[in-house]
Amino acid sequence: MRGRTVAAGLAVSLAGAAVWRARDVPFSPVTGGSRIGAEFVTRRGLAAEDAELVGEMDDMAEFARPDFDPERVAGDVRRFYERTTEYEMLLRARWHRPFRTGARLAAPVTTRLRQLNLPGPSDEDWHRLGSEFVALDPDVDSRDGARAWIRTDEAGEAVFVALYASHERDGERFVNIAAPLPGSNLSTVLCIGHLGAGEQTGVELTTRAPGDPGLYWVTPPVGFALPADQRFRVWPTDGSVSAPAEVDDPTDGDAVALATHEMWLCGAQFLTVEYAVVPA
Template sequence: MTFKRIALLHTIGFLVVVIFNVTPWYFLMLTVAQLIFVPITLQLILKKENRLYYFFAIPAFASIFILQTTTTTEWDILLAGIYLLFTLVVAIYGLHRFIQRGFDHLEEFSIDAGMMYLFIGGMWFFASVAEIDTGFSPILTWLTAIHFHYSSFLLPIFVGFLGRLSKRKTYNIICSVILISPIVVALGITFSPWLELASVLLYIFGIYGLIVLVIKSDFPNKLQKTLVLTSFGALGITIIFSLLYAIGNVFGVFALSIDFMLKFHGFFNSILFALCGVVGWSILTPKTKEIKSKFPISSIRGKYVIGEKILYKHLGKESYKGLVDDMGIYLEKSFLSATIIDFYENTNQFRLYSEVNWHNWFKPFAAIYRFFSRNVQQLNLPYTNTQMEMTGEIIAVEDGRKNTRAWLRKIGKEVIFVALYSSHQRNDKYYMNIALPLPWSSMIGILELNQNGEKLVLTSKGANGSDAGIYLAFRQNVFRLPLQEQFIIEEKKDHQLTAKHHMRICSIPFLTIQYNINKRSPS
């Protein structure tokens, strides 16, 4: 079934509901979302993947149609349950998209989050129909269902489409605010009027940021830009009245009635925001900019304990002296410190001293993490910042990649790292491909090597189209993690190197390791 036919079918269905509606008028605000805005928006995402539509969507929309055109019956809970099942399937599909990609391309994650939020809207709708005691009045339960269909489903998806079209510097911040706002709103309604007020202020920042982004972005045609700007602009108006409502709840200075909010928000959200947004993005839906990276992945997976025993189950037949055989595949060797080259090509000839520094905000998490890492014997960094020698050896292993060798590092008798080093080439560029076996999975670090004077910089942050990044591989899925790492290694004195290893999560620093690397004496 084509997109136009689906849109026409749902529009006719909604018009029939309007004619034969047996519920109060304001219930149509949720019905129009369920019968028109949700299915059409999903078609913009799914395109040819119509199995979701035929097997789950048609029964769900038929259930909504029956609910709105018949009086209360004993079948209402079943009908609401069918719609709830549909929203669950949509959420699972959004989660599936996310797992296949991970935290790469925030605009795609925004679309995933919108689909996952829809299930929460389905639960609140089911609670409203089934008259479940949620701790709120029936009208507030129903209004919460509306919130998760409009602000939590449509808005993140529209924001994702905008990111596909034009991703400016401030987009990531604004998109992140939009994504966390529905949760903050829900917490505010549940626990505190002050938190509810803060959530509205957060929404104001995000929505007006979106308006500015739309104004600065180039659209394929003026009509689409006008409709999208009208859509976000409508939210810019309604959010001011939401602010007044939240202020009234906190200070009791004045109060906006729910009846007024229903009429006002009903027009602006249903007609201007949702309808203009759906029509605007239907004119030309931006295509995803996601390019799936395909690089060799280590086949080695651990169980409860990693340690050095895992290596002896996968021993290779070769022997290696260093982490790489020839640094020349990565960059021009003549411009790089000879000692740095020597370290990577003859790693066994060097001694390594480390000083681990967990950042203050992360120390409570590091203490908990240390309890598990000690037992797993992988990524087992000490909690103290005392300088300690890391002893190690290079061991050949076979894991399905080319020339794989493990660098086993210990402090005393305690295993700290088991890292499997290999490389791969994409186009004309070579990447260092490092795997760290984990229980039933593997963490993959793909690093670009760049020269900065005589310093060597290894980074997981590459340009667009680069394979560089940190991933989690499990089964057939490769999931990009919100982690970034950077090594900066330089020669301070003859045959003496220093290196700094910076780790960040969501661009926030949480770990720095300082290394002093000395070449062993000839004896």
């Protein structure tokens, strides 16, 4: 009995710490239902009127700080962030052991949900993604510059439906993303920085930074910090910053940028998603 009491007390303490860390982060209030899908924004009436968007962010200059100068970011990389719809993306997912079994079991769920719908462990082929941006009504999601980035596969089915925005804390601006899930959302806060040290660089966005960055499970209005991390790295292909040898280019030199999206759970890496960025 004493052991159970201690375990229960520890669980309550950990949950409290997770909520405390998330207490001041401005999360999206948008949650999902039993199906997300490419039509989520339209079906839920989330779109703003008469607002056209073409990129993940409007201007990378908004994220400038003493140790991050957007003017140093390679032109193709910065343009991809600011004018994303001018590019196509190729994707390949690699699930790492011992998480491959879990990914295989989750695949039917994400397929039905039409969210976080990555290729399973047995599929390491490259897939083409389509992109669409929709501005969100500020009465629905008041985060700065909130927009939906809807990424679809070759069949037009949703792979990712993510609500992108940003927020500022103590003079530093962070990327703030929410992926709607049933009754909740999975939120990520990322710090952007240089990838490389030369006059022209790539970019790195990571949850491994002080302050707000982290991965959170949100059941509005409460958020819980998760024992998980993720990192995005984007390299230009113009030779100014070299990507690691293991990062492939499936386009025979047509890509203007290569990227990886890596995820960890309790310190163990479980997923690497590779991207190649090609002018549309």
